Amino acid sequence: MYTVILAEKPSQAKSYADAFSSAQKSNGYYEISDPLFPGGAAITWGFGHLVSLEEPHAYKKEWKRWRLDLLPIIPDEFKFTVPYAKRAQFNIIKGLLRKANQIIVATDSDREGENIARSIIEQANMMHKPTKRLWINSLEKDVIRRGFQELRDGEDYLPLYDEAQTRQLSDWLVGMNMSRLYTLLLQEKGIDGPFSVGRVQTPTLYMIWQRQHEIENFKPEPFFQLLADHQAKDINFQTKHKESFKTSEEAAQILQKHYIEEGKTLNGTVSKAEKKQKKMQAPSLHSLSTLQAKLNRRFKYSPSNVLKTVQDLYEKKLVSYPRTDCPFITRNEFNYLAAQVEKMKESVGASFDVKHPRPRPKYVQDQKVQEHYAIIPTRKLLTKDRLEKLKPMERNVYEEIVNSTLAMFHEDYHYEETVIEVDINGLLFTAKGTVEKIRGWKxxxxxxxxxxxxxxxxxxxxxxxSKVNVKEDVTKPPKPYTEGQLILMMKTAGKLLEDEQDQAVLKEVEGIGTEATRASIIDTLKKQKYITITKNNVSVTDKGVTLCKVIEGTLLSSPEMTAKWEAYLKKIGRRQGNQEAFLKNIGSFIEHMMQTAPEKIGAIPKGQGGTGTKKRSSSLADCPSCKKGKMVDKGGFYGCNEYKNGCRQTLPKILLSKKLSDAQIKALCEKGQTALLKGFKSKNGKTFSARLVLKDGKIEMEFK
Structure with missing residues (x-):
């Protein structure tokens, strides 16, 4: 029986190949010889999403044009395609799948991995062939071999494919329709776009703008507190009355009622003096989102950079699967970690006695681990010398993962909490103090x-x-979100809960986005120039404010609705929902927005789409195609302003990783070519120089 193993990307396929007795590399695959596959096997790979959804004009030619009367774009049946640059590899996979008696889905062990593999198999018309599923949490050789020895039934994972594909289709529908709808409606008001609108990105943007709007409109208000200074046993300390007052007169009235003169020394009586010995367990083990939030808070790393770095560590077989939303491990993982505590301590230079050698429910719960466990170090532990050779970000990420794991075995943090209450003529003042006793895991x-x-x-x-004084203070505005807080905000659908105990209260979180996609959503908002990051603080641009104002009050601004959609998508993954019902709901949503958005935007006076919003009207050059229009900045590209009359001339802002300047675009339009330009990058990462030439409206390269 000939077996084809389908990996997600070349590096993953190489890790699998290294785990077998013999692997001979060929064009686009490895030929495997191993007792596990007596009938022979091949490992092949995609490049992430090898198969993608067709563009609207593949369904109807007229859908290529951005016109309100052509909306909504809702195909009767969705079409998929393989981009030209990926067809050679797809054809290699297709040929191997035809020969296969059995297919092993060995892409990443998650919903998106299932979607990547199944979309390839379906595009190759091979869904009828029997499948098995490799489901592992590490790329270590022994874990890979054990995974192939304990393959699971591929049919059991089809619901994950249905869930991921439904998410993909719904995002396409919302993105295609709402982006065109809002771009065109705002253009009618003299506001240039384009405006990208998405099922997840737009509610996320709106939540950021809500915080910014709150800060910008914040009006400080004075308030007054009653503070008492005391002396006891040569120690000066201060207590505070629990209530605050809006005016100094109110505060003075309370003092007068209790016969207290401000600034005058009186005798106060200690009415409560409590000392409690308390302790705090180490934080939970890391899921991806908590790791992203922690490293952003500590090092200002962006969530996408943390994900990329921890993915690199995973591919180096140093940490377990990174795209996990689970903070628990099973007893199996705990046992192997307990056996290598000394090596972990040596790796990060820690020295302590193990105080918790047995599993504790805060960290170890077999029943809570459904797909992937928390992010932990693998058995391939780095020595201190090898750790020092990692790149700084890799080292910091790896140390955080190792330390969070070691903390599970360390002594708890112990501290003494003191509460003193002082009665001054019947008015109570309180102070709370803490003293560290045992630093423990900290x-x-x-x-x-x-x-x-x-x-x-x-x-x-x-x-x-005791001496009582009235202190005047003012209310302070909320702080802007950081990138790390955005991750937590999305996870809790707008409820920003950084404290672990508060998070525990939210037993069932219906967040927006998924653990694997939230970082990319933030990157999309940056790319669309909706948000900027300054000193780790997130702010919404004028363009972002414009969009937020016109979607305010609609379902596009509702994180709760997006969270409910996400909850239903997860039901599909559990066979409790179906794709048809969800897409029907999305279709109804689009129809509703088609009816209500024009009315809402119609109320905006022309040219007043948003504070500080400017239309991109400055032209770079005459259009080289129609000769009538002007080439103008369209946000993500340059295009002719005669597009409504049929001119489709566009030019990119970025070509093969090189950003094209206004002067270079102008030279292309007016002279038909540029000077020799440096900095282009080929698919294999090599840089080269070329002259750009415009022929029949298309850019070509000359290398002389």
Whole structure:
């Protein structure tokens, strides 16, 4: 029986090949010889998404044009295609699949991996062939071999394909229709686009704008607090009354009621003096989102850079599968980690006695691990010397993963909490202090420690010299979101809960996006020039504000609705929902937006689409195609402003990784060519120089 193993990308296929007895590389695949496959086997690979959805004009030619009267774009049946640059590899895969008696889906062990593999198999018309599923959490050789020895039934994972494909189709429908709808409606108001609108990206943008809007419109308001200064056993300390007051008169009235004169020394009586010994367990093990948030907070790394780095560490067989939303491991993982605690300590230079050698439910729960467990180090531990040779970001990410794992075995953090309550003529004032007793797991993380708030040893009934003062303060605006907070905000559909105990309250989170896609959504918002990042703070641009204002009050601004959609998509993955029902719901949503959006945008006076919004009207040159129009900046590209009259001339802003300047575009339009330009990059990553030449409206390259 001949077996074809389908990997997601070349590096993954190479890891699989290295785990077998013999692997001979050929054009686009490895030929495998191993006792596991007595009938022979081949490993082949895609390049991520080898198969993609067709563009609208593949269904109807007229759908190529951006016109309101051609909306909505809802195909009766979706079409898929293989991009030209990927067809050679697809044909290699197709030929191998034809020979196969059995197909092993060995793409990433998640929904998207299932979609990548099944879309290739379906495009090759091979869905009728029997399939098995490789489902592993590490690319270590022994894990790979064990995974191939314990293959699962491929049919069991088809619901994940249905879920991922439904997400893909719904995103296409919303993106194609809403982007055109809002771009065209805003153009009628003199606001140039294009405006990219998406099922997940747009509610995310709106949540960011809500915070920014709150900050910009914040009006500081004064308030007054009652503070009391005391002395006990040569220690000065301060207590505070629990209420605050809007005016100084209100504060003065309370003092007068209790016969307290501001600034005058009175005797206060200690009415409560409590000391409690408390302890705190180490944080949960990392899912992708908590790892992204932690490293953004500590090092200002962007979520997408953290994902890329931890993916690289995974492919180097140093950490477990990164795109996980689970903070738990099973007893199996705990046992192998417990056996190598000493090696982990040596790797990161830690020194401590293991205080928790047995599994604890905060970290180890077999029943909570459904697809992938938390991100942990593999058995291939780095020595301290090899760790130092990693790139700085790789080292910091790896150390965070190892330290979070070690913390599970370390002593808890112990501290003493003191609460003192002082009664001054019947008015109560309170102070709370903490003193660190045992640093425990906190010593693994090089973070600034809060200074101890030391309170004196007092007993109930003690008399203390006390002086009350009224302190004026003002309310402060909320802080802008950071990139790391965006990840948590998306995970909780707008409920920003950084504290682990608060997160635990939210037992069933219906977030927006998935663990694997949230970083790319933030990148999309950057690419579309909707947000900018300054010193890790996120702000919405004028273009983003314009879009937020016109979608305000619609379902596109509702993270709750997007979260409900996400919840239903997960039901499809559990065989509790179906694609047809979901896409029908999306179609109804699009029809509703088609009816309501024109009315909402119609109320905007022409030319007043948003604060600070400017139409891109400055032309670079005459259109080289129609000779009537002007080439203008369209956001992501340059295009002729006579497109409504049929001119389709466009020119890219970026070509083969090189950004084209206004002067170079002008030279192309007016002279038909540029000077010799440096900085182009080929598919294999090599840089080269070329002269751009415009022929029949298309850019060609000359190398002389």
């Amino acid at each position: 010593e693994l993380f090089n973070e600034t420690n809060k200074k101890d708030a030391i309170l004196p040893n007092v007993t109930v009934g003690d008399m203390l010299p």
